[in-house]
Amino acid sequence: MAIDQDIEMRAAELRERLHRYNYHYHVLDDPLVPDANYDEDMRELIQLEENHPALKREDSPTMRVGGEVLSGFQKVRHERAMLSLGNAFNEQELWDFDRRVRQGLSPEDDVTYSCELKIDGLAVALTYEEGRLVRGATRGDGQIGEDITSNLKTVGSIPLHLNEAVSLEVRGEVFMPEHSFQRLNEAKGERGEALFANPRNAAAGSLRQLDPKIAAARNLDIFLYAIGDDRGAGLASHHEAIAYMKKLGLKVNPENRHVSSMEEVIAYVQHWIEKRKDLRYEIDGIVIKVDSLRQQDELGFTAKNPRWAIAYKFPAEEKMTTLTDIELSV
Ligand code: NAD
Numbered sequence: 001m002a003i004d005q006d007i008e009m010r011a012a013e014l015r016e017r018l019h020r021y022n023y024h025y026h027v028l029d030d031p032l033v034p035d036a037n038y039d040e041d042m043r044e045l046i047q048l049e050e051n052h053p054a055l056k057r058e059d060s061p062t063m064r065v066g067g068e069v070l071s072g073f074q075k076v077r078h079e080r081a082m083l084s085l086g087n088a089f090n091e092q093e094l095w096d097f098d099r100r101v102r103q104g105l106s107p108e109d110d111v112t113y114s115c116e117l118k119i120d121g122l123a124v125a126l127t128y129e130e131g132r133l134v135r136g137a138t139r140g141d142g143q144i145g146e147d148i149t150s151n152l153k154t155v156g157s158i159p160l161h162l163n164e165a166v167s168l169e170v171r172g173e174v175f176m177p178e179h180s181f182q183r184l185n186e187a188k189g190e191r192g193e194a195l196f197a198n199p200r201n202a203a204a205g206s207l208r209q210l211d212p213k214i215a216a217a218r219n220l221d222i223f224l225y226a227i228g229d230d231r232g233a234g235l236a237s238h239h240e241a242i243a244y245m246k247k248l249g250l251k252v253n254p255e256n257r258h259v260s261s262m263e264e265v266i267a268y269v270q271h272w273i274e275k276r277k278d279l280r281y282e283i284d285g286i287v288i289k290v291d292s293l294r295q296q297d298e299l300g301f302t303a304k305n306p307r308w309a310i311a312y313k314f315p316a317e318e319k320m321t322t323l324t325d326i327e328l329s330v
Pocket of ligand 1: 120123
């Protein structure tokens, strides 16, 4: 069936805009619009493509993990793709996720969830060989990232040696704590330099400096949230993977919770909607993961997201003024 020309034009407009937003956010660390505006356009495009499958394109922003690889760094191919997450914006969409999960598993399967804070930073993969840190990379486009080992070695909470001589890849989020961000912007202000828009851009910009001394001076921190190939480590669940990483000496978030129902997930989300301001770092939502690794395997992946996890995004805060009033920089 032919698609209305207006709908085609609208989809093309959204695709072009989202590509542009992605480039500024992921490559330049310099967002053009607040996340809520980006999310709204993305949802509209997803809906249009769902209603009119003929509009789907291989290179649509709905199909791609955001980033691209910057020149100036060595490229690293991820053995397992570093994917994005599907989003939920309200309680109903969390229940929809729960229903999809249960439909994808056998009816007698009991489902439990891991709940984690969604740290607003930059995703990285750390490779340890026989317990020694040998490489750190950005997510990049999900398949290929940038080798930023020298910069990551300056992050005090990333151990250069693990407590056991194991070989594995772990994944986490590097972030800039709120007080470091404020200090950095104050210093920039005093020097008359452009300010960073938010801690995420400051962290991402710091890690993608060619001079590691700059990253070293920025007081970055990390929380690890996954083992790249957790199936290889003899583990049965995500919460066991988190406990194992902790035992190895890796920093994991103390607020992680393993819960037994969607009601408990929603209570966790509610709690953090109210308490997020008390944290010393920024979060932009809650990540909910099916806890059993066997169930994760059964559910699998779409082109862009795991079917066994979802990111609940907090209601938008009025950030427009912050973003437009502040001159952005990397
Ligand atoms: P995402 O933000 O939806 O989620 C995936 C990311 O969450 C992971 O890659 C990881 O970095 C992070 N994460 C944090 N804590 C985690 C945890 N405990 N477990 C697993 N992952 C965790 O996906 P994305 O592809 O990184 O970015 C898309 C989002 O970025 C959009 O929804 C939008 O809000 C924002 N964005 C904004 C603009 C803009 O112009 N403002 C442009 C592009 C993207």
